[in-house]
Amino acid sequence: MKITAIQAIPLSFRLPEGKTVTMGVGSTTKRDAIIVRVQTDEGITGYGEAHPGRSPGAITSLIHSTIAPMLMGMQATDVVGAWQRVHRMQLSSHGLGAGAALALSGIDMALWDIRGKAAGMPLCELLGGTRRRLPAYAGGIALGYQPKESLADEAQGYVERGYKALKLRLGDSAAVDIERLLHVRKALGDGVDILSDANTAYTMADARRVLPVLADIRAGWLEEPFACNDFASYREAAKITPLVPIAAGENHYTRFEFAQLLEAGAVQVWQPDLSKCGGITEGVRIAAIASAWRIPINPHSSATGLNHAATLHFMAATENAGYFEACVSKFNPFRDMFGGIFEIGRDGCVEPPAGPGLGVEVDESLFEKYPSIDGPGYVVKF
Structure with missing residues (x-):
C-alpha cells in the first residue's frame, strides 16, 4: 500500500465578540488548524492534524512543496521510514526545524490512521x-x-x-x-x-x-x-x-x-x-x-x-x-x-x-x- 497523495488543508474561524480569552501569549482573535489528508493506492485515506504555528500558510506550503514530495510512493505503513526520511532531508539540516516538525506531525498522524484502518484496529x-x-x-x-x-x-x-x-x-x-x-x-x-x-x-x-x-x-x-x-x-x-x-x-x-x-x-x-x-x-x-x-x-x-x-x-x-x-x-x-x-x-x-x-x-x-x-x-x- 503506497502513498499516492498528501494534501494540507488550512482552516480558520474568528472568535465572536465575548468569546475572546486573554492569557500570557495575548488575547485570541481567531483559531487556525491544518488538516492533513494522506491517500493510498488501496483506497484507504488517513487524516491527521498539523499545528499551524501561528503561520498556517507557511506550514501548508512546507508540506506541499517540500515534505510531501519526499514521501510519495513510500509504503504508507512505514511510519518509521517516513519519519527518518524527513528527519534526514529536512529536520537535521537546512533549518525550519520547528516548522518541519509541525508539518511532519500531521503527516505521521495520518499514516497511523491508515495503519489502524488497514488493520481494522483502534490506534x-x-x-x-x-x-x-x-x-x-x-x-x-x-x-x-x-x-x-x-x-x-x-x-x-x-x-x-x-x-x-x-x-x-x-x-x-x-x-x-x-x-x-x-x-x-x-x-x-x-x-x-x-x-x-x-x-x-x-x-x-x-x-x-x-x-x-x-x-x-x-x-x-x-x-x-x-x-x-x-x-x-x-x-x-x-x-x-x-x-x-x-x-x-x-x-x-x-x-x-x-x-x-x-x-x-x-x-x-x-x-x-x-x-x-x-x-x-x-x-x-x-x-x-x-x-x-x-x-x-x-x-x-x-x-x-x-x-x-x-x-x-x-x-x-x-x-x-x-x-x-x-x-x-x-x-x-x-x-x-x-x-x-x-x-x-x-x-x-x-x-x-x-x-x-x-x-x-x-x-x-x-x-x-x-x-x-x-x-x-x-x-x-x-
Missing part, C-alpha cells in the same frame, strides 16, 4: 494498549484573565460537569495571579486539582513570588513559566520548591529536544503535543524516554477532534500517561466538527473513540465553512 490497540478511561482536566483556551469571581464561577461550572482537575492561566501579574489562585482554591475546596500555565510570560521574580503560593494551594504543576529554550531559568525555578512540579513540552520538538529537558533536570512533567512534536511515532519515543525516569506524560492537545482522538489513543497505550487536556473553550467548532470525540464522565475521565485508526469519521464538506484567514491569531499588548 490504541495498534500501539499496544486498550480502550481505557483516562483522567482529564478542563483546559484548552479557557479560564483566562478575568475578575476572580467570574473565574471561580467558570471553574465551578467545569467541576459540575464532572472535571476533577482544571488549568488556570497565569502571567497577568504576580499579585493578580496570586489573588485569583487563592480565590479559586477557596471557592472549589480541596477536592479539585488546580493546574496552572503562565504561557512563557513569567520572569524569575514572578516565579519566586508565585511558586510558594502554588505550593500552599497544592497546585498540580506550573506550566511553561519561561520561554521553551530558557533552560537556565527552568533549572533555577525547579529549586524554589519541590512541592510544585515544573511542566513544559508543548513547544519542544522531537525526542532530541526532550532529551535536552532531561539533561537540564528542571522539568518534572512532560507535555508533548502530537501535532507539534513529530507525530505519534515521535510521541511514543518521547514517552519511552520519560518512562525510564518516572516522568509523567501529560500531552498538550490542539484545535481539532483529530488531535484529541490521537492523543486519547496515544495515552491509552502509554504506561506513564497522566491527564488528558480536554478542550472546554466556549467557542471551538473545530473541537466538534467530526462529532463529539470525548465526553467527560462523572468520574472525571474520558476514553478513546472506538473505530479503527483514530476512530474519526471526517466529513470534508465541513471544510468549506472554515476557509483559511490570514493574520495573527492573538492580539499581544506590550
Whole structure:
C-alpha cells in the first residue's frame, strides 16, 4: 500500500465578540488548524492534524512543496521510514526545524490512521494498549484573565460537569495571579486539582513570588513559566520548591529536544503535543524516554477532534500517561466538527473513540465553512 497523495488543508474561524480569552501569549482573535489528508493506492485515506504555528500558510506550503514530495510512493505503513526520511532531508539540516516538525506531525498522524484502518484496529490497540478511561482536566483556551469571581464561577461550572482537575492561566501579574489562585482554591475546596500555565510570560521574580503560593494551594504543576529554550531559568525555578512540579513540552520538538529537558533536570512533567512534536511515532519515543525516569506524560492537545482522538489513543497505550487536556473553550467548532470525540464522565475521565485508526469519521464538506484567514491569531499588548 503506497502513498499516492498528501494534501494540507488550512482552516480558520474568528472568535465572536465575548468569546475572546486573554492569557500570557495575548488575547485570541481567531483559531487556525491544518488538516492533513494522506491517500493510498488501496483506497484507504488517513487524516491527521498539523499545528499551524501561528503561520498556517507557511506550514501548508512546507508540506506541499517540500515534505510531501519526499514521501510519495513510500509504503504508507512505514511510519518509521517516513519519519527518518524527513528527519534526514529536512529536520537535521537546512533549518525550519520547528516548522518541519509541525508539518511532519500531521503527516505521521495520518499514516497511523491508515495503519489502524488497514488493520481494522483502534490506534490504541495498534500501539499496544486498550480502550481505557483516562483522567482529564478542563483546559484548552479557557479560564483566562478575568475578575476572580467570574473565574471561580467558570471553574465551578467545569467541576459540575464532572472535571476533577482544571488549568488556570497565569502571567497577568504576580499579585493578580496570586489573588485569583487563592480565590479559586477557596471557592472549589480541596477536592479539585488546580493546574496552572503562565504561557512563557513569567520572569524569575514572578516565579519566586508565585511558586510558594502554588505550593500552599497544592497546585498540580506550573506550566511553561519561561520561554521553551530558557533552560537556565527552568533549572533555577525547579529549586524554589519541590512541592510544585515544573511542566513544559508543548513547544519542544522531537525526542532530541526532550532529551535536552532531561539533561537540564528542571522539568518534572512532560507535555508533548502530537501535532507539534513529530507525530505519534515521535510521541511514543518521547514517552519511552520519560518512562525510564518516572516522568509523567501529560500531552498538550490542539484545535481539532483529530488531535484529541490521537492523543486519547496515544495515552491509552502509554504506561506513564497522566491527564488528558480536554478542550472546554466556549467557542471551538473545530473541537466538534467530526462529532463529539470525548465526553467527560462523572468520574472525571474520558476514553478513546472506538473505530479503527483514530476512530474519526471526517466529513470534508465541513471544510468549506472554515476557509483559511490570514493574520495573527492573538492580539499581544506590550
